[in-house]
Amino acid sequence: xxxxxxxxxRYLFIVIIYLFIFGIIRLIxxxxxxIGGSSIQEDTYLKLINRKDTLPFKxxxxxxxxxxxxxxRKNENDIVIKDPYISNQHAQISLDEEAYFLEDLESANxxxxxxxxxxxxxxxxxxxxxxxxxxxxxxxxxx
Amino acid sequence: MLKKIFSYKNPQNLIVLMNILALxxxxxxxxxxxxxxxxxxxxxxxxxxxxxxxxxxTSSGDHYIFLIMGMLVSIGIIMIYRINSTIxxxxxxxxxxxxxxxFLAYMIVKKGKGWQRWTRYYAAGSLILFLLTLVFGTKIKxxxxxxxxxxxxxxxxxxxxxxxxxxxxxYYVNKDRLLNKYVFLGIVYAHMAxxxxxxxxxxxxxxxxxxMTIFYIYEEDRKxxxxxxxxxxxxxxxxxxxxNHVRIRVETWIDPWRFIDNKGYQITQSLxxxxxxxxxxxxxxxxxxxxxxxxxxxxxxxxxxxxxxIFGGIAVIMLFLILVYRGFKIALNQQNQFFRIVALGxxxxxxxxxxxxxxxxxxxxxxxxxxxxxxxxxxxxxLSSFAALGILQVAxxxxxxxxxxxxxxxxxxxx
Numbered sequence: 156x157x158x159x160x161x162x163x164x165r166y167l168f169i170v171i172i173y174l175f176i177f178g179i180i181r182l183i184x185x186x187x188x189x190i191g192g193s194s195i196q197e198d199t200y201l202k203l204i205n206r207k208d209t210l211p212f213k214x215x216x217x218x219x220x221x222x223x224x225x226x227x228r229k230n231e232n233d234i235v236i237k238d239p240y241i242s243n244q245h246a247q248i249s250l251d252e253e254a255y256f257l258e259d260l261e262s263a264n265x266x267x268x269x270x271x272x273x274x275x276x277x278x279x280x281x282x283x284x285x286x287x288x289x290x291x292x293x294x295x296x297x298x
Numbered sequence: 299m300l301k302k303i304f305s306y307k308n309p310q311n312l313i314v315l316m317n318i319l320a321l322x323x324x325x326x327x328x329x330x331x332x333x334x335x336x337x338x339x340x341x342x343x344x345x346x347x348x349x350x351x352x353x354x355x356t357s358s359g360d361h362y363i364f365l366i367m368g369m370l371v372s373i374g375i376i377m378i379y380r381i382n383s384t385i386x387x388x389x390x391x392x393x394x395x396x397x398x399x400x401f402l403a404y405m406i407v408k409k410g411k412g413w414q415r416w417t418r419y420y421a422a423g424s425l426i427l428f429l430l431t432l433v434f435g436t437k438i439k440x441x442x443x444x445x446x447x448x449x450x451x452x453x454x455x456x457x458x459x460x461x462x463x464x465x466x467x468x469y470y471v472n473k474d475r476l477l478n479k480y481v482f483l484g485i486v487y488a489h490m491a492x493x494x495x496x497x498x499x500x501x502x503x504x505x506x507x508x509x510m511t512i513f514y515i516y517e518e519d520r521k522x523x524x525x526x527x528x529x530x531x532x533x534x535x536x537x538x539x540x541x542n543h544v545r546i547r548v549e550t551w552i553d554p555w556r557f558i559d560n561k562g563y564q565i566t567q568s569l570x571x572x573x574x575x576x577x578x579x580x581x582x583x584x585x586x587x588x589x590x591x592x593x594x595x596x597x598x599x600x601x602x603x604x605x606x607x608i609f610g611g612i613a614v615i616m617l618f619l620i621l622v623y624r625g626f627k628i629a630l631n632q633q634n635q636f637f638r639i640v641a642l643g644x645x646x647x648x649x650x651x652x653x654x655x656x657x658x659x660x661x662x663x664x665x666x667x668x669x670x671x672x673x674x675x676x677x678x679x680x681l682s683s684f685a686a687l688g689i690l691q692v693a694x695x696x697x698x699x700x701x702x703x704x705x706x707x708x709x710x711x712x713x
Contacts, residue, residue: 157326161581164323168606169578171316172613175369178306179362179620206358211307 185213199255201234201248201292204284212237214290222250225260226287240264240288248279255279255296264288310350313368317343320376320582327380327583334383338390342375349397357404359694360628366621367672367687373614374673377601378594380583385594385675392677396684403688408695413464414636417475420465421485424458428492431455435496443496455493455501456682460689462489462505463643470516471636479519483526497543500658500666504651506530511646512639551664564591568659571604572611579607594675596667600659614673615656622649625690634697641693644686 201218214236218224224233227244242262249256258276259266266273267286279285283294304315321339346368353364371393379386407413431454436446444451469475469482476482486509493502510526517523537544546561554562554569567590574585587593587601594601603611625645632638648671655674658665669679 157323158581158584160323160326161583164319165579165581165606167319168316168582169609169613171312171319172369172373172610172617174306175309175312175316176613176616176620178309178312179365181306182309182362183620183623 182211185211188213199294199296201285202295204291204293205289210238210289214238218292220248220250220255224248227260236288236290238288238290241290245287246285255294257285262287309365310347310368313346313365313372314343316369317346317372317376320372323582324376324379334387335379338379338387342372342390342393345394345397346372349400352401353691357691357695359691360624363621363624363628363687363690363694366617366624367684370614370617370672373602373606373610374598374670374675376582377587377598377605377673378675380605381587381594381601389675389680392680395677396680399681400684400688403685404691407689407692414468414471415475417465417468417472420461420468424461424465425485425488425492427454427458427461428489431496432492443493443498443501450677453678455496455498456678458489459501459505459647459682460644460686463508463640463647463686466509466512466643467636467639470512470639479522494537498667499544499547500654500668503666504647504654504668507650508643508646511650512643515642516639547664547666551661554661564597565659565661565665567591568597568600569661571600572608572660575604575607575611577607577609579603579605579610581605592667595669596655596674597659598670598674599656602673615652618649618652621645625649628690628694632693632697637693637697641690644690644693648683648686 199220201220203214203216205214218234221233224247225244226232226234226236226241226246226248228235228237228241229243232244242260242264244260245262246266247258247260249258255278256276257266257268257273257279259273268277268279269284270286279294279296281294281296285292285294304311306312317339321335324335324339350364350368354361375386375389375393378389431443431445434445436444436451443453443455445454465485473479473482476485490502490505493499493505510530513526514523538548539545550557550562550565554565556562558566571585571587571590574580579585582605585601585604587597587604590597590600599611599614602614606613622645625641625648629638629641629645632641651668651671654663654666655668655670657663669676671679671683
C-alpha cells in the first residue's frame with residue numbers, strides 16, 4: 156500500500172514543486188514586464204503608488220497623459236488595467252484649456268480623488284492622488 | 299473549485315497541498331500510524347500559513363522570499379521526518395522558534411536606529427564570541443565550533459555570520475569609523491583565521507566569499523582586490539601542503555574511490571544515492587539515504603536527490619536561484635546605503651552557503667561541512683537563516699519615514 160502510494164506521490168511532489176516555481180516566476184515576470192520602457196519624456200503623467208508586486212495583474216509604473224485618456228478594463232481604452240474592481244470604462248482624464256480634468260464614467264465602484272469620491276468633473280493639480288479600484292495613482296504635472 | 303484553490307496562481311496553497319500529501323504518505327510509512335506525525339504536520343502548515351498571513355498584513359516589502367522559504371522548509375522537514383521521526387519533530391519545534399526569531403529580527407532591525415554607527419561594536423562582538431568558542435568550545439564532528447550550555451549546544455559562528463555582514467555594511471557606509479583599511483582587512487581576516495583554527499573550513503570559505511563580494515563591489519582601491527585574491531590563492535595552496543585537514547578534503551574530492559572504505563566513504567555514498575535516484579527518484583521512504591553518515595544535516599541534498607529524483611534536486615536549486623534573484627533585486631531597489639549592503643551580504647551568504655554544500659555533496663567542489671539553509675536539520679543554522687531572512691524583509695521595504703517627501707524627491711530625480 157505504502158509503496159504504491161509513494162511511487163505515485165513522487166510524481167505529484169515534483170509536479171507541485173514545479174507548479175510552485177512557475178507560479179513564483181510568473182509573478183516576478185509580471186513585475187519585470189511592467190518596468191520596461193518607463194523613460195519619461197512627457198510633462199504630465201500618472202505614477203503608480205501601489206507596489207507593483209502586490210498586484211496580480213499587469214500595470215505600468217508610469218502612464219503618460221495625452222489630450223484625452225480613458226481608463227478601464229476593456230481593451231479599447233487608452234489605459235487598460237485588468238483589475239476586477241475597475242469597470243469596463245471607468246474614468247476619463249481630459250485636457251481643457253491647459254488644465255486636466257478627472258471625470259467618473261458612471262463606474263460601479265467609483266473614482267476617488269484624495270480619498271473623496273468624485274461626482275462631477277474635477278480639476279487636477281500636481282500631487283493629487285487618484286484611486287481607481289485597488290490602484291492608486293499620483294497625478295504629476297510639471298510646467 | 300479544487301482546481302482554483304490549488305492553481306499556480308496561489309503559490310502558498312501549493313505549499314499546503316504538498317504538506318497534506320506528505321502527511322498522508324508519512325502517516326502510512328512503515329505501518330506505524332504515528333499520532334505525532336499528524337500533530338506535527340498540522341502544526342507545520344499552521345505556522346507557515348499564519349506567518350505568511352501576518353507578513354502580508356504587516357510588511358509592505360517583498361512577499362516572494364517568504365513563500366520560497368516556506369517551500370524549502372517543507373521539503374526539508376518531509377525528508378528529515380522520513381529519515382528520523384524524532385529529529386523531524388525536533389526540527390518542526392525549531393522551525394516554530396525560528397519563526398519567532400524571524401519576526402523578532404524583523405521588528406528589532408526595523409524599529410532600531412543607527413545600525414550603521416556600530417562598526418567597532420560589531421567587530422568586538424564577533425571577536426569575543428570567537429574567543430569564547432575557543433575557550434569553552436566542545437568538539438563535535440571534527441570541528442571545535444560548538445558551545446555547550448546545559449543540554450543544548452549551539453554554534454556561535456552562525457550568529458557571527460549576521461554580525462559580520464552588519465560589520466562590512468557599516469564600514470562601507472562610513473569608512474572613517476576604523477583607522478584605515480588595513481585595520482579593516484585585519485579584522486576581516488581575523489574572522490577567517492579563527493574559523494580555520496576551529497577547523498570549520500566551510501564557514502571560513504563562506505565568510506571569504508561574502509567578504510569578497512562586498513569588497514569587490516564597494517572597494518575603490520581596485521588593486522587591493524587583486525592582491526587579496528592572490529593572497530587567498532597562495533594561502534589556500536600552502537594550507538593544502540601543510541595542513542592535513544585541508545589535504546584530506548582535496549584528496550577525497552579528486553578521487554574519493556581510492557578511499558572508499560574510510561575517509562571517502564561519505565562522499566561516495568552520497569554519489570551512489572544521487573545516482574540511484576534517477577529522474578524521478580525512488581519515492582519518499584523507498585530509498586536508503588540512511589547509508590550516508592550525517593544525512594539529515596550536511597547531506598540532506600543527496601537524500602532529496604535519491605528520493606525525489608534529479609528533478610527534485612533541480613527544483614531545490616531553482617528555488618535558491620529565485621531566492622538569490624529576489625535578494626539582488628531588493629538590494630538594487632533599496633535607497634538606504636547600509637541596508638543595501640546588508641541585503642547584498644545576506645543574499646550572498648545564503649546563496650554561497652547553498653552552493654558550497656550542494657557543490658560539495660555532488661563532488662563539484664571539495665566537500666566542506668556547512669548546512670543547506672532552511673533545509674538541513676540544525677537549530678542554530680535554522681535560527682540564523684531565519685533571522686537573516688527577517689532582516690532581508692526589512693531591507694525590502696522603504697527605510698525612510700518621510701516616505702511622501704522621498705517619493706516626490708525621486709520623481710524629480712528621474713528627469
